[in-house]
Amino acid sequence: MSSQPQFRYTQTPSKVLHLRNLPWECAEEELVELCKPFGRIVNTMCNVGANRNQAFVEFADLNQAISMVSYYASSSEPAQVRGKTVYIQYSNRQEIVNNKSSGDVVGNVLLVTIEGVEAGDVSIDVIHLVFSAFGFVHKIATFEKAAGFQALIQYSDADTALNARNALDGRSIPSYLLPAHISSCHLRISFSAHKDLNIKFQSHRSRDYTNPYLPVNSSAIEGTLQPTVGVDGKKKEPESNVLLASIENMQYAVTVDVLHTVFSAFGYVQKIAIFEKNGGTQALIQYPDITTAAVAKESLEGHCIYDGGYCKLHLSYSRHTDLNVKV
Structure with a gap:
């Protein structure tokens, strides 16, 4: 048994439960996930206390709160959030008043x-x-x-x-x-x-x-970069913070915005230039550093922007390091 009691049995039951020893800045969604098997949650108050590791959860019905306390009081498995044991007890309060609605309120x-x-x-x-x-x-x-x-x-x-x-x-x-x-x-x-x-x-x-x-x-980049020296003795392509993308099977228009969406998944894209060469579409994509460009190159090489094999990317390093984009 843990030296720290998981429940305070002497408290009067309340539909509001007090949860302690939560992970720092525990999200409301994590509390709801822990509690919702026992009933409907109508309100929460997160990140309470000096260490922001306590919270209050209010059930719609008293019996739902009692059910949760009783379950974990008799269970061999403690309540856990992110692998941390959470201590549960009845709260002194009978409701949470924080003007916070619990419905599906639209947010950003x-x-x-x-x-x-x-x-x-x-x-x-x-x-x-x-x-x-x-x-x-x-x-x-x-x-x-x-x-x-x-x-x-x-x-x-x-x-x-x-x-x-x-x-x-x-x-x-x-x-x-x-x-x-x-x-x-x-x-x-x-x-x-x-x-x-x-x-x-x-x-x-x-x-x-x-x-x-x-x-x-x-x-973030573990296991994605290739060795800088070729084990086969072949000359390695000099790396650069600017990638040259050749786009095959152009069934859809590829704009600056489309390329920005694809390549910004791997880091901040500073500049993009699209041009036609040898009858095909190519683009230069500039990142702040070689590491980010290397991750993007490794991840996107041979992949298609659109489903069905359309707009396939072939990537190499450019000799450029700073694009001169005037427009």
Whole structure:
């Protein structure tokens, strides 16, 4: 048994539960996910206390709160959020008064549950590519919970988020963006109470597309770059922060905006130039650094912008380092 009691038995039951030892800045969605098997949640109060690791959850009915407390009091498995044991007790209050509605209130941040996949099956770049079709994505944070693999996606305004939700809720990510072993996955989308996600560094779990100078966690590019020296002794192509893209099978128009959407999934795109050469369409895409360009090149080489094999990308490094874009 834990030295810290998980429940306070002497308290009078209340439909409001007090949760302690939560992960720092625990999201409302994580609380609801933990509690909803026992009943309908009508209100929450998150990030309470000096360490922001406590919360209050209000059930619609007293018996639902009693059911949750009783379940974990007798269960050999403690309540957990992000692997941390959560301590549950009845609150002294009978309701939460914080003027916070609990319905599906439209906001600028979406909570996306990707059903039918594991965390490693859908990259943050694929998520960015899908949701960028509706507007500029400011930030993305991904995480795993009991409900599965989830992501928080921040837009500049609620209207853009609403358009994305209406278009994508219940839909599946295109199969060509998924690993071969995934037959289908579905997006379940609601609105988050968050307004501005706190992204501390770029990684395979989180991105801030508004801040190209944010530090990069090594996990963001781990395993994607090839060795700088060819083991076969062949001359390696000099790397550059500017990529040269040749586009095959042009069945659809490829504009600067289309290329920006595709290539900004891997980092801040500084400049883009499109031109015709030898009867084909080519483009130069400039990143701030070689590392970002290398990740984009490795990830996109041979892939198609559109489903069905249309607008296939072939990428190499350009001899340019700073494009002179006048218009």
